[in-house]
Amino acid sequence: MCASKLLCLSLCPGEQAHAVQEHLRRSGRALTCCDDLQTARRLLSLHRYEVAVLLTGEGAPLDASSLAVVEACVRAAPATEWVALCAASDLDSAPFRALILGAFFDHQVWPLELPDLDRMLDHAEQRGLLRHPPAAGLQADDNLGMVGRSDKMNRLRAQIRKVASSSAPVLISGESGSGKELAAQAIHACSARHDGPLVVVNCGAIAPSLIQSELFGYTKGAFTGATSDRRGLIEAADGGTIFLDEIGDLPLELQTNLLRFLQEKSIQRVGALRSTPVDVRVIAASHVNLEDAVAVGRFREDLFFRLNVLPIEVPPLRQRIEDVPLLAAHFLRVCAANQLKRIEGFSRQAEETMSAYTWPGNVRELYNRVQRAVVMSEHRCIDPHDLGLAPVNGVVECNLDQARTTAERDVIHRVLTRAGSNVTLAARELGISRMTLYRLMSKHGIAIESNSLVRKPGPLKSS
Template identity: 55%
Template sequence: MRKRLLCIAPDDAHTAALMTGPIHDWDTCCVDNLADADRVLRADGYPVGLLLRTRALLRSFDLDGFLRRHRDTAWIGVFRPHDVDHAACCDLIVDHLADYHTEPVDPRRLAWTLGHAHGWAQLRRPSAPQDDAGLLVGRADAMVRLRAQVARVARVDAPVLIWGESGSGKELTAQAIHAQSARARGPFVPVNCGAMPPNLIQSELFGYERGAFTGAARARAGLIESAHGGTLFLDEIGDLPKDLQANLLRFLQEKTICRLGSTRALRVDVRVIAASHVQLQRAVAGGDFREDLYYRLAVLPVTVPALRERREDVVTLAEHFFRLYADERSPRLTGFSSRAVAALLDHAWPGNVRELINRVRRALVMADGRLVMPQDLGLESARVTTSALDDVRARTERLALRECLQRSGRNVSRAARELGVSRTTLYRLLSKHGIQP
């Protein structure tokens, strides 16, 4: 597979001189302005970018904004000797560039720099979406099983009951079921049963007519009615008061509701997905939840795994949220340090994925350098040993090898070229990690 390079240069003659050198065998796209480069990158991403006469580009366009938008590309800059004495160029190098050269450019050194940047870009390549809805991220066996369950239950219209610890991703699972169902074009209406005051739940869920109570100046549709044609997600269903449980049971049986203050039944086409962080069987045994409602809701039970049950996904999730909240980070922040990765793997994650999101967002704001450190995540107390770091490096190397083999169709020669190593070295690495070529 040929290496791909986007070259941005206002001077065509200068570009031609470099293209005939050691990087002539790259698949190169050349443009002379940042507007064209922006269109090219939006249509087809490039792992490596080369900026020639970078100070001229800095004067002619919002280069800082351009590089912020395309931070997934590894950028190499070429400057005239005195350009690096200017503060604007220094800031650009520190904030956005993987490396830089000064003129006159040594083509062999430039080819080595571009190859090194390409190798890093391949290792940092974002993972493809893990499911059709793009919501459930992870490669652990528990997540593979969850995505298979979601795909199966999405094909039918029966009620679903999702169980999982707080912060594990129950609402995301419900959204994935909705997104893959025949109701995907309809509304997805989430209701937190534990957050609404008990005296308002009846009117919020079922709606009310004008004059039903003091202050009801006009009729209003409830949340169940607003979900017509789509999905109603009842989060923390175990907190629903017993008297309203009877009304919900009647709706599930008859598919009709009656607004507060009305005697007219309204037929509503809604699929119900409920979720709880407590085991409803125990609530039924304790008399806090209706047994008949439980069996109405638990037609299709789904369990969301806790983060500690899928530790191999912790780093993948952290990198996913790093990209998701990229607008909150400094442009010079490029990723997680090996110490931060080891701290992530060492933490117990009692707050599950919600805690991971909060810690990553904190780090995006608090980090001062190019890499997130354990203290930026609030995990500075974690003891990171040399063996832990070696384990992290081995996992990263093993993952990179597997992904490269998959992209190359398990062609060892092609994979070796892509990684920039010899066939002998690649065979040694495969043997080291127990990977069959």
Template identity: 50%
Template sequence: MTKKSILCITIGNLAIPATLSAAVQGWDVCSAATLAEARRQLKVRPLLVGVLLVEEHDDQLCAAMDGFLHEHWDMHWIALLHPPALESAAWRRLVHDHCRDFHTWPLDVERLRHTLGHAHGLAALCRAADGHGRIQPVPALTGESSAIASLRRQIVKVAGASAPVLIWGESGSGKELVAQAVHAHSPRRAGPFVPINCGAIPATLIQSELFGYERGAFTGAAREKRGLIEAAQGGSIFLDEIGDLPMELQANLLRFLQEKTIYRLGSTHSIAVDVRVIAASHVNLAQAAARGAFREDLYYRLNVLALDVPPLRERKEDLLPLAEHFFRAYSSERAPRVKGFSGRAAQAIRDYDWPGNVRELLNRVRRAMVMAEGRLILPQDLGLSTDQAARESAPLDDARIRAERDAIDASLQRAGRNITLAARDLGVSRMTLYRLLAKHGIPAPSRVCYTAGSPSK
């Protein structure tokens, strides 16, 4: 039978008392006299259970210990304190937030032995549920569903080629993670990965940002500047929401894809660039090309190797692994007392349809980690409830659509039906606004603008 192991931290030049020695008889005991020494030991040898034996109970030590215990939140800690320590609010909070149990002097050997054995058994049970305690690297695309497994296989195949990649997926589904995975598995992985959100850069700046400019190309161009495409030399450039790229820039991008050369703004000579283009969109570019909102020739140039990112509702098996992954990844933000998800919270996560996909799951988990009042996250901490989670997504979608349409209508009214002003008011590009108008069936305003006082038609 494998020996049980325990870490005993004795602060204040204390020796392990005979009572504690008797309680851990038969255990493999690791000792540390400082928090720094305890950190070093835990890096070399992760343990399940720890004992805190503190002689002095000043607030400075309490704050240092709070930080240490926050780092090692997944261990089960038992505090051994002198009774006066519990008169301090800071130490009471420390015990409440981080410790499974506590004992005060004089120590009772049998009670302490029972507490430590119970803590070790519970810790071993929790560790087994997480994969038998083996620390394994978490892949960028977390999940074991058939949909995500198929996507991983496609990524490996696509990564080895040099042709452009077009990624489609709903908003928040993880398109940039897929693009990063393609780059990481490709022969270009040693080169840069440069992401660009085409809808976030103003139309007046996007050409100079993508292609760069020469000195004197425009007022304020005091020196030449490399564009983002040049910055990705030898690597990959990720054009997110490429459907928002203005039509004139689409022509320049098409020329780059065909000739592998670019022209900086204000330049008369071309520059050869070795860059792989990975593009993504949450709108159907084939339909956009059919209605004239996207260049058809550029669509065919990009759509050589296509990847579809499944929405979260189609990979239900991945919901809890993803939630647990986010819980671990953002553990520094959580309330110290929060240790994981309750069974009811797990069921609510499985029942909900997640219209906002992975981004919504991440945001709800992070909020719950901060706001939860107990040791386990409950459905209400996630903003879900077990009886309504399955029905909640449809009304939420309807409300979102109505709110989006109302916002567009109000903005157009404020802007006098001027597309440029309305897009600026909404904080989106003109191309995005045209797409939203088509999505909601709102007639696009005439492109002819009339000044005040001119006759209406």
């Protein structure tokens, strides 16, 4: 097994930093050391480190500008677990304390106990593997960039591979937000045209008066404002693929021109006298049933048959509900990548609530709700309320959490009182390290002043 890669950023040069660095080298980890923030930021952009250690010194707290750069380093390395070795006085700084609580895995205060440091680094490495397993967030080639392991998704991927080998038109059906454009991208990427352009056109988003000139282009002087020749979107896709999304919104008169293009493999710019041959594969999609649109006269029957050579249906999310946890975890990695706060995952009740929800907005709705939760959550685990969903059976999850938090706080306070505010003795009685006890004391707002316990008005951050 390869040694884990560790970055040591020392902002307190001297005997303390030297001793820590020597100990880390002897631990067998692949250690990289630096003593300035800009170098650390560059290293983090070039390499992946499992753990980064920040060393600050007694009496030299980080100023606001340095804290801002540390935050930038944390954001630049979302797959890296951060730990801090700092002076107890550093924790008096509210910005530094907020950074440790919000973005770091853990911290330890000087003087260090090296066995505790080793345990903290081991735990950080293991947590990193849980949060970012090897190749996490990267879709394997055989998944075609599509998240999901359900039978319906496996069948969809098999269909995509089959139709990708042809140049015949493809018609993708499916509800809004189900992933029709993603399927079109996968077809293009698997086809012999993958080196050519993929041009995406939302037929419902272009004004009817502009659709013809946008799709087919125009010549200079064709109309007022046409001061030069311009290629249309179909011509821009020459040698590749054009994806006509929501083709059911295309006006009937434009449907005639599109049918001619499909038949003759050429287009005529607005104002042009001659046609221009183009080599373009057409993939179309619609959330409305085009057969029904044909029946009521809103879509040309001959165009429908021209497009419906290779039909594919993208299933709605409610029909592959077993894929919801995978999709939610993938979206969480994407949305949390640039957030300073640490979001570890979803609570058990959030997962149950997501699996019980019918997702009328499909995959797009799931992405939007996860994005909202990453911004709104004040906890390490996202709960149903963060997602804007009612918990299953209306159970309020926070009651049990509050009970656990209260019990944990009372036990720590009682043991510290019995130990005469001696943190070392209290940690030994509780069966945890001093570093862990200090973190729990900070979490619950328990402080020691003049050998007596003081309860602060509230914890620094709820968990």
